[in-house]
Every structure is written in structure tokens, then in C-alpha cells.
Amino acid sequence: MTELPKIKYEILADADALSKQVADWLLDIASGTSGTVAICLSGGNTPRRLYERLAAAPYRDRFPWSRTHVFWGDERFVPRDDPLSNYRMANNALLSRVPIPAANIHPIPTEGLTPEEAARRYEQELKSFYEATRGETMRRLFNATLLGLGEDGHLASLFPGTDALQERERWVVAVLGVKAETRITLTYPALENSSNTAFLVAGEGKNKVLDRFRRHDETLPAVRFKPLGELRVVADESAAGARDLHERTQN
Numbered sequence: 001m002t003e004l005p006k007i008k009y010e011i012l013a014d015a016d017a018l019s020k021q022v023a024d025w026l027l028d029i030a031s032g033t034s035g036t037v038a039i040c041l042s043g044g045n046t047p048r049r050l051y052e053r054l055a056a057a058p059y060r061d062r063f064p065w066s067r068t069h070v071f072w073g074d075e076r077f078v079p080r081d082d083p084l085s086n087y088r089m090a091n092n093a094l095l096s097r098v099p100i101p102a103a104n105i106h107p108i109p110t111e112g113l114t115p116e117e118a119a120r121r122y123e124q125e126l127k128s129f130y131e132a133t134r135g136e137t138m139r140r141l142f143n144a145t146l147l148g149l150g151e152d153g154h155l156a157s158l159f160p161g162t163d164a165l166q167e168r169e170r171w172v173v174a175v176l177g178v179k180a181e182t183r184i185t186l187t188y189p190a191l192e193n194s195s196n197t198a199f200l201v202a203g204e205g206k207n208k209v210l211d212r213f214r215r216h217d218e219t220l221p222a223v224r225f226k227p228l229g230e231l232r233v234v235a236d237e238s239a240a241g242a243r244d245l246h247e248r249t250q251n
């Protein structure tokens with residue numbers, strides 16, 4: 001039988017409480033890290049409130065932005081100003097509002113390249129960053145990784161039934177033909193190389209998939225994710241369902 005990873009579940013009253021919990025968690029990690037802090041951001045809608053919170057007091061002034069680098073776990077292959085762009089969402093909600101150096105922002109390229117070239121280029125950027133800042137101390141690629149849980153169990157743009165799920169060498173691949181727009185996604189080996197990871201899960205629409213996740217339904221890409229560091233699931237009550245309220249940690 002596959003050994004189950006230890007997962008910490010945190011169930012918060014609503015999406016606002018969820019965003020505060022995750023903002024505090026990120027601030028703790030960043031403050032407790034000496035030197036460069038690398039955060040892998042998620043896209044979609046769920047993290048928007050968190051990003052807005054980080055851009056406001058007290059987080060805006062307390063966060064060590066000057067030594068923080070941000071990356072993305074996945075991107076839609078659209079121009080940066082497209083409403084679907086994960087970069088655009090994070091930039092509007094957070095990055096354009098805090099004193100983070102432009103050189104510390106590492107968007108997935110989506111213009112002037114083929115999807116395959118974009119994936120290769122981002123992989124090279126991640127590897128260069130890793131070698132420059134992580135090699136000597138054997139630290140993880142990311143200090144913190146944020147992930148969403150899609151209703152079909154996808155994380156980043158690792159969708160059920162796709163070849164990307166089998167990838168163990170490449171750190172970044174292009175995913176064509178699943179969604180209307182091509183995606184660029186980090187693969188399991190890159191996403192798993194994180195000291196701390198949190199799935200952010202909010203809203204009633206996530207009820208069924210979160211239930212399947214908790215039952216370790218291995219058909220879900222999110223269940224097959226086995227990070228090297230700590231893993232937590234931070235959910236609101238509508239995603240978790242009332243029966244979960246007294247059952248907050250699971251091995």
C-alpha cells in the first residue's frame with residue numbers, strides 16, 4: 001500500500017479567514033528564512049483575496065519584499081494583459097502594490113515563443129535561480145508553494161489523464177488540448193521541491209473534490225502530489241463541509 005503523506009488540514013470559517021491564515025503562514029516562512037525567499041504562486045480565482053491582503057497593512061510593510069522572489073506554478077498561454085493571465089491577476093492584486101524589485105518577479109513567458117520554447121525557457125530560469133541561490137546549502141527550490149485544487153482534481157495545470165503527470169525529468173512542460181488555451185505548467189518534480197506547500201480550497205464548488213482528496217482518490221493529480229516538505233490544506237467551511245469541522249488533522 002502506498003504510504004500516505006502527512007497532511008495538515010486547516011478549516012477556516014470563510015474565504016476571508018482563509019486568506020488571513022495563509023498570509024500569516026507566508027509571513028512566518030519569509031521572516032524565518034535567512035537570505036532569498038522563493039515563493040511559487042498559484043493562479044485562478046482562489047488566491048486573489050490572499051494577494052490583496054498581502055498588499056495591505058500589516059503584511060505590506062512586514063514582508064521582506066527586497067529578498068523575495070516570486071514564480072508561478074502554471075500559466076495560461078495568453079498575453080500578459082489578457083484577463084485569463086495568472087501573471088496579470090497576481091500583478092494587479094499584489095505585485096504592483098508592494099516594493100518587490102522587478103528583477104525578483106519571474107513570470108512564465110507567453111509571448112514571442114512557441115509553448116515548447118516557453119516551457120524550456122522557464123525551466124532554464126528556474127534552474128539558474130536554483131543554482132545561484134540554493135546549490136550550496138541543499139535547500140529546496142521554493143520556500144513556499146501555493147496551489148489550487150481544481151474541481152477535476154488538477155493542481156497547477158496538471159490535469160487528469162495528461163502526459164504531464166508522468167513527467168519526472170523536465171521541470172516545466174506545455175499542455176495542449178485540455179483547456180481552450182494552451183497551458184505552461186511546472187511538473188511534479190519542480191512543484192514537489194518545496195519546503196512548505198499549501199492547497200487553498202474555497203467555496204461549495206470544491207466540496208466533492210476535497211472529499212475525494214481526503215479519501216486519497218489516486219485518480220486525482222492532486223493526490224499524486226508528494227512534496228518533499230510539509231503539506232497543508234487550507235479550506236473554508238463551505239469547501240470542507242460541516243462534517244469536517246471537528247476533524248482537522250489527518251495522517
Ligand SMILES: O=C1O[C@H](COP(=O)(O)O)[C@@H](O)[C@H](O)[C@H]1O
Nearest residue numbers: 042043044045046148149150156
Ligand atoms: O486553471 C487554474 O486553476 C487552478 C485552480 O484555480 P481555483 O481558482 O479553482 O482555485 C489554479 O490553481 C491554477 O493556477 C489555474 O491556472
